[in-house]
Amino acid sequence: MADHSADLTALVRTAADRTIAVVGEAVVDVYVRGVARGLCREAPVPALAVQAEQAEPGGAANLAANISALGARPRLVAEVAGHGAGAMLRAGLGAAGVPLTWLVDTDRPTVVKKRISVGGHTLLRLDEGLEPRPNLAAAGTTLVAAAQSAIETADAVVISDYDHGTLGNPEQMFAGAGDLVLVVDARHPHRYAGLRPTAVTPNYAEAVTALGLTALDDGAQRLEQLRDKGPDLLGRTGAGCVVVTLASLGAMVFEPNRRPYHSRAPQRVPGESIGAGDAFAAAFVLALASGADPPVATELATQAATTAVAASAGTAVVDRVSLMARWHQPTKLLTPDELGQWVAATRRAGCRIVFTNGCFDLLHEGHVTFLSQARALGEVLLVAVNDDASVRALKGAQRPVVPLAGRLRMLSALSCVDGVFGFAATTATELIRRVRPDIYAKGGDYRDSRLPESAVLAELGIEVRVLDYLPERSTTSIIDRVRALG
Numbered sequence: 001m002a003d004h005s006a007d008l009t010a011l012v013r014t015a016a017d018r019t020i021a022v023v024g025e026a027v028v029d030v031y032v033r034g035v036a037r038g039l040c041r042e043a044p045v046p047a048l049a050v051q052a053e054q055a056e057p058g059g060a061a062n063l064a065a066n067i068s069a070l071g072a073r074p075r076l077v078a079e080v081a082g083h084g085a086g087a088m089l090r091a092g093l094g095a096a097g098v099p100l101t102w103l104v105d106t107d108r109p110t111v112v113k114k115r116i117s118v119g120g121h122t123l124l125r126l127d128e129g130l131e132p133r134p135n136l137a138a139a140g141t142t143l144v145a146a147a148q149s150a151i152e153t154a155d156a157v158v159i160s161d162y163d164h165g166t167l168g169n170p171e172q173m174f175a176g177a178g179d180l181v182l183v184v185d186a187r188h189p190h191r192y193a194g195l196r197p198t199a200v201t202p203n204y205a206e207a208v209t210a211l212g213l214t215a216l217d218d219g220a221q222r223l224e225q226l227r228d229k230g231p232d233l234l235g236r237t238g239a240g241c242v243v244v245t246l247a248s249l250g251a252m253v254f255e256p257n258r259r260p261y262h263s264r265a266p267q268r269v270p271g272e273s274i275g276a277g278d279a280f281a282a283a284f285v286l287a288l289a290s291g292a293d294p295p296v297a298t299e300l301a302t303q304a305a306t307t308a309v310a311a312s313a314g315t316a317v318v319d320r321v322s323l324m325a326r327w328h329q330p331t332k333l334l335t336p337d338e339l340g341q342w343v344a345a346t347r348r349a350g351c352r353i354v355f356t357n358g359c360f361d362l363l364h365e366g367h368v369t370f371l372s373q374a375r376a377l378g379e380v381l382l383v384a385v386n387d388d389a390s391v392r393a394l395k396g397a398q399r400p401v402v403p404l405a406g407r408l409r410m411l412s413a414l415s416c417v418d419g420v421f422g423f424a425a426t427t428a429t430e431l432i433r434r435v436r437p438d439i440y441a442k443g444g445d446y447r448d449s450r451l452p453e454s455a456v457l458a459e460l461g462i463e464v465r466v467l468d469y470l471p472e473r474s475t476t477s478i479i480d481r482v483r484a485l486g
Contacts, residue, residue: 024060024160
């Protein structure tokens with residue numbers, strides 16, 4: 001069997017073969033940067049000596065640019081003027097590798113969002129071209145025809161609606177979407193409920209508005225506020241999945257009849273984060289179009305948004321190399337020598353350690369759900385992974401499908417995993433003695449007394465938690481289904 005040690009990159013590489021139709025509202029983001037020269041004589045406001053001015057694709061145009069940078073093929077459907085800011089936008093799209101084929105000419109001015117900043121701090125934003133626009137149904141069918149042309153032969157569709165008034169009559173516009181993956185990234189996602197989208201990606205403010213709730217300032221309170229609101233959000237949006245983005249808190253995934261999944265963002269990097277939502281949406285739709293489950297797609301999208309936040313100032317575009325570099329970050333991978341230091345440092349920080357172990361071959365939805373639940377039991381989650389020889393001893397000569405190096409890197413990319421390392425034994429008994437975790441978590445159809453490690457756990461007084469078992473989402477069942485397909 002081929003070496004799967006590079007399978008960590010398979011999802012991003014598969015996404016490069018996808019064609020994504022982006023239908024939405026394109027804007028031009030203009031950045032004016034300079035230094036303050038003191039206060040004006042005529043008014044108590046700062047005088048700015050301009051040092052640089054740049055224009056970049058924004059809104060739906062930035063989403064398309066991110067899809068292109070991730071190696072896929074975007075088809076942007078949007079109204080764009082052929083002059084002024086529209087001409088700048090077309091030039092920026094061409095430079096970003098976004099085809100202009102599906103752009104619709106318009107006499108209306110292209111929206112411009114101009115940000116004035118000093119020393120990296122934005123002082124003011126000036127918006128142009130946001131005057132009321134007629135509804136699409138009254139404005140003609142040109143945009144509808146372009147959307148239907150772009151959707152044809154596409155692998156997925158993403159709607160980027162900033163509520164500028166140019167998108168209307170969604171049932172007519174997206175009539176050709178059929179069974180395609182359809183992601184709605186809209187200021188008011190409930191407007192698209194009739195399309196029964198695959199997923200919607202509101203931010204926190206948009207989600208609480210849709211629910212008729214009051215926005216909260218505290219991050220932990222926001223999480224608790226939303227935790228049981230999945231059914232309401234799914235019902236109001238008509239979506240098969242709702243992913244609420246929460247900035248530095250990551251994202252919450254809601255699906256019918258399943259527990260919410262929390263994708264945790266790495267520590268926020270200071271700086272501008274304009275375009276992070278577009279980077280999230282681009283990676284998310286590409287992952288879904290490549291066959292990923294929503295929690296896994298959200299993990300990838302969270303990494304893309306984090307990469308965008310860490311990017312240079314401006315409207316962020318995340319390329320495939322940068323995303324994989326973050327996805328491959330080795331900081332969570334522990335050697336045997338580093339394990340003791342990691343545990344000691346975690347203890348000094350006063351954190352409760354949740355520990356688990358397993359083969360984690362062909363990382364799938366069941367694994368991700370279990371690990372997320374385990375992480376919620378304490379402050380850090382430490383995962384021990386059976387090496388290839390011990391997997392063969394446990395699972396048979398044809399396993400593992402993915403060698404140890406790939407399994408370690410894949411697990412280290414999950415936001416719910418804080419530390420991961422390989423081990424050679426078929427049980428975790430000696431590791432439990434060495435780590436002495438606060439909680440030992442196990443997924444599957446185990447009972448405490450059936451765990452191979454039950455004696456040492458009882459001896460050390462370690463709490464045991466057996467979490468959800470998803471038999472239909474096991475590696476063995478996946479392999480059996482693949483074999484059944486011939």
